[in-house]
Amino acid sequence: MQHEPHQRLSAVLDQETTAAETAATLDQLLNNPELEARWERYHLIGGVIRGEPVSPDYRLLAQSVAARLATEPLISTLPPPRRWFIPWFEHWMPLAGAAMASVMLLGVMVWHPAVDGLLNQQSLTHPDRMLALATEQPPALDTVDAWPLNEPALESKLHWFVLGHQESASFSGFQGHIPYATLVGYDGQ
């Protein structure tokens, strides 16, 4: 396993680590704000390049871009040919400078029209309200409380239950990445 922190993260994304190594790397990520900031900058830049929606005020993108411009030189040469499963962000490193310059020049974030249209087409209105437990009558969907984000220990246990359940329930072979995307994609903010 590589020793550079960003290479370790790359290995995790590439699935070149065992579960234990992945855990160790993720654990280091949690305890290394600089590493996490670096990791997130890659993703922000990647999102900008692809025109994906990134909230304009989230994580203060302008400051991140400015800091990166100040600390890292632009890369002017293409990387050598790599295997197929190259960490996706490494593909974009040569483009990052141009993208950042574009972002600085425009000074705005552009929401992808197709994604925006997708958002507007949905009518998912389930206001979360507190539930008084009724064990005799099942609650209606819109009366169920949201995931207990204010109780980390309980939340962690429920996450563990969900992941354990999905691993056991993979018999259908149909759902594929859906359950995991539901858990990973959920932003409780």
Place this chain on the structure above:
Amino acid sequence: MQPWLAMMASDRLIVETIAFACGVTLLLDAGAALGDPLSQLERMGQALRTREYEGTLVHLRDHQLSALRIAHRIENGESRASLLTLNGPLRTLARSERGIACLLPGQQRPILVDRAPAANLRRSATGADWSALERHYQIQAKGSSRVAGREVELISIQPRDEFRYGYRVSIDDETALPLQIELLNQDAEPLEQLMFTELQVQPLVTTPIAAPSATTPVAAEPPTATTWTVTTLPPGFRHHRYQRTAQGIEHFLFGDGLASVSVYIEPVQEFGLQGATRLGAIHAAGRQIDAHQVTVVGEVPAVTVMHLLNGVQHND
């Protein structure tokens, strides 16, 4: 009519009849190849297991939009996948045949789920039994469309009752991968939606996938090493698996072959779910019974988890 004209007319009729028959046959063959929803779903299940791909997904739920990077590859016959959020707090998951490592915001450490050897016994090599599932789902082809710039076939999987969700799947014509999946309630209203915005697919792998011991989900024998039972199950749900984890947690798995629910039973802990909650379309409900914490969780409607929770009994 002159005899030769009559002959020509007869020959023409024969030719037209044959041509019509051939045309109908070709149309029927094409329909079977592209339009048969069960065949399409079987192709999709196989593609999910055997195709290597990497791409960007958008996940829409409750007015929340997430962008995810997903990668799936086969290495030495083993399936490996990773998911990573591209917006919002860093959230990532790595899954292999050995287990899952997941990092979520607010968690002090990654969540690790080791796959017990017994779990492999239930991993399907053939996918869902769609013919059997038609008892509980109405499965229909809904025509063609385009997703991520690729031609797809739309398949609707609508539940016949309130105990399971439905799906609308857009299956790539070329690779059979699901490029868009909508999770639907009983009224066919979307609850969640996943869609590829960009996808790179590798040629089919030559390394065979490691074959599991069992190929289809079968009803398991009632466990004898437990004093717990679930007395009432939703229609079509059966007990599939029982295990006791190293932490002493008893785990029952129930399902209809597509939808599934887990029941976890453990001695009362400091932290236990009392009531019902949800994470998008994943519902969970819990309560205490005889100094034990019972938690039911699954990607099923709230009514289903409550149905099972109410059916849990402790037999002294």
